[in-house]
Amino acid sequence: MTCDLLIENAAVLTVDAAWNLYEPGFLAVKGDSIAAVGPMAVRRAWEARTVVDAAGKLLMPGFVNAHTHVAMAAFRGACEDVDDRLRKYIFPLEARLVDRDLVYRASRFCLVEMAASGTTCFGDMYYFEDEVARAAREAGLRCVLGETVVDFPAPDCPEPYGGLGYGLDFISDWAGDALVKPCLAPHAPYTVDAEHLRRVRRESEARGLPVLMHIAETAPENERFTASHGSVLRYLDAEGALYPGLVGAHMIYLDPSDIALAAARGLSVAHCPGSNAKSGRPICPAADLADAGVPVGLGTDGPLSGNGMDLQGIVGLFPKLQKMRRNDRGAVPARQAVRAATRGGAEALGLGKVTGSLEPGKKADLVLVDADSFGLQPVYDWYAAVVYSMRPSDVAATYVGGRLVWDRTGMKGFDQAEAMADVRGVADRCRGVIAELTGGAS
Amino acid sequence: MTCDLLIENAAVLTVDAAWNLYEPGFLAVKGDSIAAVGPMAVRRAWEARTVVDAAGKLLMPGFVNAHTHVAMAAFRGACEDVDDRLRKYIFPLEARLVDRDLVYRASRFCLVEMAASGTTCFGDMYYFEDEVARAAREAGLRCVLGETVVDFPAPDCPEPYGGLGYGLDFISDWAGDALVKPCLAPHAPYTVDAEHLRRVRRESEARGLPVLMHIAETAPENERFTASHGSVLRYLDAEGALYPGLVGAHMIYLDPSDIALAAARGLSVAHCPGSNAKSGRPICPAADLADAGVPVGLGTDGPLSGNGMDLQGIVGLFPKLQKMRRNDRGAVPARQAVRAATRGGAEALGLGKVTGSLEPGKKADLVLVDADSFGLQPVYDWYAAVVYSMRPSDVAATYVGGRLVWDRTGMKGFDQAEAMADVRGVADRCRGVIAELTGGAS
Numbered sequence: 001m002t003c004d005l006l007i008e009n010a011a012v013l014t015v016d017a018a019w020n021l022y023e024p025g026f027l028a029v030k031g032d033s034i035a036a037v038g039p040m041a042v043r044r045a046w047e048a049r050t051v052v053d054a055a056g057k058l059l060m061p062g063f064v065n066a067h068t069h070v071a072m073a074a075f076r077g078a079c080e081d082v083d084d085r086l087r088k089y090i091f092p093l094e095a096r097l098v099d100r101d102l103v104y105r106a107s108r109f110c111l112v113e114m115a116a117s118g119t120t121c122f123g124d125m126y127y128f129e130d131e132v133a134r135a136a137r138e139a140g141l142r143c144v145l146g147e148t149v150v151d152f153p154a155p156d157c158p159e160p161y162g163g164l165g166y167g168l169d170f171i172s173d174w175a176g177d178a179l180v181k182p183c184l185a186p187h188a189p190y191t192v193d194a195e196h197l198r199r200v201r202r203e204s205e206a207r208g209l210p211v212l213m214h215i216a217e218t219a220p221e222n223e224r225f226t227a228s229h230g231s232v233l234r235y236l237d238a239e240g241a242l243y244p245g246l247v248g249a250h251m252i253y254l255d256p257s258d259i260a261l262a263a264a265r266g267l268s269v270a271h272c273p274g275s276n277a278k279s280g281r282p283i284c285p286a287a288d289l290a291d292a293g294v295p296v297g298l299g300t301d302g303p304l305s306g307n308g309m310d311l312q313g314i315v316g317l318f319p320k321l322q323k324m325r326r327n328d329r330g331a332v333p334a335r336q337a338v339r340a341a342t343r344g345g346a347e348a349l350g351l352g353k354v355t356g357s358l359e360p361g362k363k364a365d366l367v368l369v370d371a372d373s374f375g376l377q378p379v380y381d382w383y384a385a386v387v388y389s390m391r392p393s394d395v396a397a398t399y400v401g402g403r404l405v406w407d408r409t410g411m412k413g414f415d416q417a418e419a420m421a422d423v424r425g426v427a428d429r430c431r432g433v434i435a436e437l438t439g440g441a442s
Numbered sequence: 443m444t445c446d447l448l449i450e451n452a453a454v455l456t457v458d459a460a461w462n463l464y465e466p467g468f469l470a471v472k473g474d475s476i477a478a479v480g481p482m483a484v485r486r487a488w489e490a491r492t493v494v495d496a497a498g499k500l501l502m503p504g505f506v507n508a509h510t511h512v513a514m515a516a517f518r519g520a521c522e523d524v525d526d527r528l529r530k531y532i533f534p535l536e537a538r539l540v541d542r543d544l545v546y547r548a549s550r551f552c553l554v555e556m557a558a559s560g561t562t563c564f565g566d567m568y569y570f571e572d573e574v575a576r577a578a579r580e581a582g583l584r585c586v587l588g589e590t591v592v593d594f595p596a597p598d599c600p601e602p603y604g605g606l607g608y609g610l611d612f613i614s615d616w617a618g619d620a621l622v623k624p625c626l627a628p629h630a631p632y633t634v635d636a637e638h639l640r641r642v643r644r645e646s647e648a649r650g651l652p653v654l655m656h657i658a659e660t661a662p663e664n665e666r667f668t669a670s671h672g673s674v675l676r677y678l679d680a681e682g683a684l685y686p687g688l689v690g691a692h693m694i695y696l697d698p699s700d701i702a703l704a705a706a707r708g709l710s711v712a713h714c715p716g717s718n719a720k721s722g723r724p725i726c727p728a729a730d731l732a733d734a735g736v737p738v739g740l741g742t743d744g745p746l747s748g749n750g751m752d753l754q755g756i757v758g759l760f761p762k763l764q765k766m767r768r769n770d771r772g773a774v775p776a777r778q779a780v781r782a783a784t785r786g787g788a789e790a791l792g793l794g795k796v797t798g799s800l801e802p803g804k805k806a807d808l809v810l811v812d813a814d815s816f817g818l819q820p821v822y823d824w825y826a827a828v829v830y831s832m833r834p835s836d837v838a839a840t841y842v843g844g845r846l847v848w849d850r851t852g853m854k855g856f857d858q859a860e861a862m863a864d865v866r867g868v869a870d871r872c873r874g875v876i877a878e879l880t881g882g883a884s
């Protein structure tokens with residue numbers, strides 16, 4: 001049989017339902033999809049135009065970053081370690097600085113870090129998502145992009161809830177794109193009223209699209225809806241705003257009946273342990289959600305909240321915090337963490353049939369990992385190596401839909417030096433406003 | 443004035459008492475010590491044999507890893523995510539596999555990862571510490587090495603408490619070394635009886651040496667001594683085994699009176715948030731200890747417990763867990779985390795006058811960081827960049843005592859490819875025993 005690309009001699013971590021691991025193994029790509037994967041013993045049935053000898057390397061599914069705001073790379077590291085950061089600093093920063101140009105440049109810059117650390121797919125919520133889409137297309141990354149719907153004037157829409165119209169235009173403009181899935185992203189239960197939450201649901205269900213939303217993330221939100229309805233989730237459910245396709249980011253403040261409700265209503269979760277911890281928040285019951293059958297992916301959150309945009313910084317933290325939460329070293333064994341960082345994220349974003357594992361028929365979204373680094377060796381267990389030892393610089397090459405998007409020579413889709421220069425320019429425009437807001441502290 | 447090495451045009455993070463930050467700044471090294479540090483405006487007073495133009499780079503104190511077991515790199519990633527790992531797997535692994543050769547080879551291997559991620563100084567507890575010392579001397583890293591004293595036969599001493607004699611020989615053999623400070627390391631309150639704890643204290647005080655010990659790390663230990671004495675620390679104090687110079691690793695199970703006791707007795711703490719979380723343990727009250735005046739450093743713990751041996755994997759987790767513990771985003775602001783990872787560790791190990799900050803008179807233990815990585819930019823605040831965004835691969839060069847020990851071409855003290863080959867050989871010797879102990883699960 002003939003294929004376009006064949007990667008051979010790697011340790012192949014499929015993250016399929018049977019946890020198949022071929023060592024050494026191969027993977028064959030035809031067009032943008034995986035044609036075959038298996039042990040080297042059956043590789044000889046294949047001929048390929050391009051053969052990559054990956055001896056000594058690990059081949060695994062690309063990381064899926066289930067929740068981020070890539071354009072916020074413009075602000076990374078500003079206004080850290082302060083109380084009520086969202087309303088005191090982030091919203092004002094955005095109101096004064098975010099425009100179409102910033103979103104495009106900062107997104108493109110941010111995608112370099114993501115591709116270079118093996119992220120092949122991401123879920124994003126922000127303004128001007130058409131600019132994020134443009135950057136993602138150039139980079140060659142798969143994504144689910146949610147245009148923000150919110151009850152105050154936003155950088156891309158002067159009128160409250162203007163994101164709905166902006167988002168519907170974005171959705172029709174990008175319909176059918178091979179990599180970009182456009183959708184709507186109501187900001188949060190405390191910034192979008194019930195009527196608009198229902199309208200987002202109707203518009204999205206009519207188009208078969210996922211919906212991205214911050215849910216049960218903040219303490220004031222939790223207090224408000226616990227007082228009125230028992231919990232944030234019960235409020236949303238009472239308003240007809242919990243439904244399959246809704247991807248809840250954070251989902252921190254949940255009691256056992258909320259977890260059952262999330263499972264019953266077909267919700268997915270984008271768990272962001274790094275940004276939640278950095279905000280001093282409780283630990284999302286992510287393992288309990290997964291046990292209840294809720295698809296759980298992992299997210300970095302935006303670069304202002306999560307800073308590092310590599311999933312390596314998250315995949316190890318996820319089991320650690322769950323072990324702490326359960327006071328059980330055995331909670332979330334390493335392979336479950338690998339699953340959440342790949343297949344779990346794909347499932348959470350509604351792409352479970354498209355990506356997230358190395359199986360024939362899925363898109364060839366792959367990462368080659370150099371396994372000979374001093375931080376990774378020795379390897380007794382590949383899952384433990386990925387979760388607890390792997391660092392972003394161990395990634396050797398990243399493929400999306402069978403196409404090489406990054407290797408150690410840089411991005412294939414655009415000039416990454418230009419992206420770096422761009423973001424320095426953006427940062428120079430931001431410095432004055434940041435200094436003004438923080439009284440010069442930053 | 444003349445010096446041997448002058449690094450100029452860097453952003454210089456001194457981590458001195460006044461938090462001086464020179465941007466751009468310079469640092470002059472004479473012999474093994476810092477002769478001057480300051481803004482570029484006063485650099486012209488200096489001439490140097492070697493001038494390094496560090497434009498676009500960050501110059502900061504080397505990271506201090508306050509608690510580890512470098513030789514356990516031989517076992518990294520084995521037997522993960524299992525209950526009672528110490529007694530079921532680690533002690534048997536060590537009894538069957540640890541010998542002089544393994545300690546030397548695995549240590550040398552591990553020091554590459556540490557030097558390459560900017561660690562200039564570390565505190566270590568293990569067996570055959572003279573072999574760790576040999577590896578550290580070759581690598582050129584500064585260290586405090588504690589020979590293990592324990593109530594069962596150890597790999598380097600067949601009789602219980604044999605480490606005492608072994609350790610005293612080690613101490614006299616390595617006395618006065620420029621980089622290696624040898625000392626004793628009673629394993630833990632539950633594996634060393636009170637009489638031997640006092641004997642370790644006497645021998646160490648007579649020689650002016652620090653003592654390294656795991657303290658209040660495990661739940662059974664906490665239960666046992668809480669039942670008998672109210673807490674682990676109160677037990678140790680009642681037995682005359684809490685004293686200045688004692689460095690407690692972990693120190694998880696502390697109540698407010700233990701914190702006051704630790705401060706009153708002059709203890710130091712090596713806080714290991716990564717390994718503690720991975721064990722599903724509560725959060726050490728590290729910020730409370732620091733507030734009480736206890737020197738707090740950060741450690742990775744050994745590669746079997748903490749896996750990645752870079753401090754970048756720890757310096758961000760430290761504030762995150764303290765913010766969670768206090769439910770306060772403002773807890774442990776970034777610069778305090780940088781301080782703990784450098785100067786705090788030096789103080790904890792009794793080297794506060796020797797290293798940990800960039801000040802004239804201290805040893806020139808330095809890291810140059812490439813600030814132009816896609817994960818680090820943009821930079822609005824250097825402390826936030828180091829704590830939340832920096833990754834090991836951002837390190838460009840590591841100096842100890844003014845000597846370059848690592849740069850992107852590799853280790854200067856030995857052939858790192860040989861160290862990699864060595865550890866692969868060691869791992870091949872270990873695989874059978876690990877598979878036997880874990881029933882083939884690893």
